[in-house]
Amino acid sequence: MPAERMPPTPEADDLFALTREIAQKELAPRAAPAEEAGEFPREIFRLLGRSGLLGLPYPEEHGGGGQPYEVYLQVLEEIAAVWASVAVGVSVHTLACYPLAVYGTDEQRKRLPELLGGELLGGYALSEAHAGSDAGALSTRAVLEEDGTAYRVTGTKTWITHGGEADFYTLFARTSDEGTRGISCFLVEGRMPGLTFGPPERKMGLTGSTTAQLHFDDARVAAQWRIGEEGQGFPIALSALDSGRLGIAACAVGLAQGALDHAVSYAARREQFGRPIIANQGLAFMLADMAAAVESARATYLEAARRRDRGLPFSRQASIAKLVATDTAMRVTTDAVQVLGGYGYTRDFPVERYMREAKVMQIFEGTNQIQRMVIGRHLARTAALQDAT
Incomplete structure (x- = not known):
């Protein structure tokens, strides 16, 4: 349902x-x-x-x-x-x-x-080959021209959703060597001199979503399209990712809900030993656990979203939502394949695709291991503040 x-x-x-x-x-x-x-x-x-x-x-x-x-x-x-x-x-x-x-x-x-407005589509160019989870280690560089009117950008971005398809990208590039304080944010055109694209990645799932490298070779970006101050890019990226993690949490819950719907429908129609297989307690309990997990994950991301809507801190809650929702999607889609048995392993039913798509949810917008680190750091800071008072 x-x-x-x-x-x-x-x-x-x-x-x-x-x-x-x-x-x-x-x-x-x-x-x-x-x-x-x-x-x-x-x-x-x-x-x-x-x-x-x-x-x-x-x-x-x-x-x-x-x-x-x-x-x-x-x-x-x-x-x-x-x-x-x-x-x-x-x-x-x-x-x-x-x-x-x-x-x-x-x-x-x-x-x-x-x-x-609907005619343009965007991409988010942060990750690099050696700067995925460690976004502060990115090396793509933007050098300001002597007259201050533009930056020259050189470097490669990897794992970019809509790579080669987007009309614009939000780009993060290094403007100084001051670690995370040396990163700046830019809005760049999807088709511009000096920007080329790698072939689409050959992925396990989400094959309808193009993922590709962006290669910047002395690409000229007008200084007026730097977003924020020089060196402000890293906190901008982190702030954006808090909200982005909620987006992925919602996607993961939707994916799990879709898998649950197909599993329940199949179990209600499929008969063995003269009755629908959903009447068997072992299978009914599995479906019940799947439903409980989906609704729990939904409640988690909605709680984080409501905090965001009220202007309250929500970074920890966003990481929890992303962690819980994506782990739930992996588990629920796997169980959906099990409910369908051999049919679930074929491409004649969508649960096989859902299972493949669920895996990447645990990886992008910060791996679930990174989410655990974020949550742990929040807990440590809270404990330190309590001890100080």
């Missing part, structure tokens, strides 16, 4: 209904063929943009939907329950817009309506 929602407003209720309708009518028929062929569904993102779903958590005056994160994440979950590649793409686009929306100048933010 689909997730039960408690929309905070009638507008949110309408938004959930619209998203579910689009997911069932437009996404569901295309998901399996596109994933099988490894085709990037660019027209789907345009459809979502024209429906107002690509800028939901941003202010209406900037072209966004003016929705709280609590609502945006549940929309994301509805999409992920049908097509995870698209949901991850929406999350990444939202992440790519965050630095401009939060740290950009009034003049820079005049471009937000264009980025949120």
